[in-house]
Amino acid sequence: MEFLTIDTWPPASLTDYRPQLETGNVLYFPTTPFSFPAESQDFLRSLDFAGKAIHKNIAYRPASDRVTGFEGTPEQQQHLLAVMRDYSRTVIAFTASLLPEYAAAWKLDYASFRPLEESSRDLPVNKRNDLLHTDAFPSRPTHGDLILRVFTNIHPSKTRNWITTDPFPALAEKYARAAGLDRIAANTWSEPAARVLHSIGLPVVPRSPYDRFMLHFHEYLKRNTDFQQNCPKYRFDFPPGSTWLTFTDVLPHSVHSGQHALEQTFIISKSSLSRAENAPVRILERLYGKPLVAA
Ligand SMILES: [Fe+2]
Numbered sequence: 001m002e003f004l005t006i007d008t009w010p011p012a013s014l015t016d017y018r019p020q021l022e023t024g025n026v027l028y029f030p031t032t033p034f035s036f037p038a039e040s041q042d043f044l045r046s047l048d049f050a051g052k053a054i055h056k057n058i059a060y061r062p063a064s065d066r067v068t069g070f071e072g073t074p075e076q077q078q079h080l081l082a083v084m085r086d087y088s089r090t091v092i093a094f095t096a097s098l099l100p101e102y103a104a105a106w107k108l109d110y111a112s113f114r115p116l117e118e119s120s121r122d123l124p125v126n127k128r129n130d131l132l133h134t135d136a137f138p139s140r141p142t143h144g145d146l147i148l149r150v151f152t153n154i155h156p157s158k159t160r161n162w163i164t165t166d167p168f169p170a171l172a173e174k175y176a177r178a179a180g181l182d183r184i185a186a187n188t189w190s191e192p193a194a195r196v197l198h199s200i201g202l203p204v205v206p207r208s209p210y211d212r213f214m215l216h217f218h219e220y221l222k223r224n225t226d227f228q229q230n231c232p233k234y235r236f237d238f239p240p241g242s243t244w245l246t247f248t249d250v251l252p253h254s255v256h257s258g259q260h261a262l263e264q265t266f267i268i269s270k271s272s273l274s275r276a277e278n279a280p281v282r283i284l285e286r287l288y289g290k291p292l293v294a295a
Pocket of ligand 1: 133135248
């Protein structure tokens, strides 16, 4: 895997970065390529999270224009909503100019602010960020689409320290069967059953075999001590004021330390990939020999 540095933005001519992202590389901007006011950054860093450790992140939901994960005064809540909305809209506009082919068919997911120091958090294994993992969202199955995330380090002095390993194709080759791909994919009743329960209003998420596997794989990797200890590791410390983006379901990653990161997530349609065969769902389908999502 590679980190591709982009020093100037906007560029003199546009490059199609999709092949780089789809193979698990990171696009890295040493200087954040969009504007986000210093006052907004100060406001986010000033919010007091003492005693509110139950909230992992503050989330902004573009579709419903609301913020969750912070309980402050009504004034703070209003200001936070305005700041997160502004951040989200700005980063969406930037990402659309960087990756117009994806923007034509993407789905906007949440933006988040990560207020806590990563090195001192006490979380259950499946929520720990310091263990290498690929992303999968329990409440938002992608049905084979990809998870693109844009991160910005807004800490005034601390780097955000990532470790990554070889991207999904190598990982799937080595671990997908051991993780239970065949067993999970062979279960053909749980998705239709969940659809019925969902249709009558029960809080059940219908998941394709692909989504069930990816959710399971996230936890399998975190609990696999041999993988965690012995896989090849690539370290990158993202400086304050930098921005980077990657497919977090293609590139396994972990965060060891750092505080005050902003992030916007996009669900990228597999139909807009430069090479559809790179998608994790296609890699797993080749291994399994049958479709893992509905056509
Ligand atoms: Fe992650």
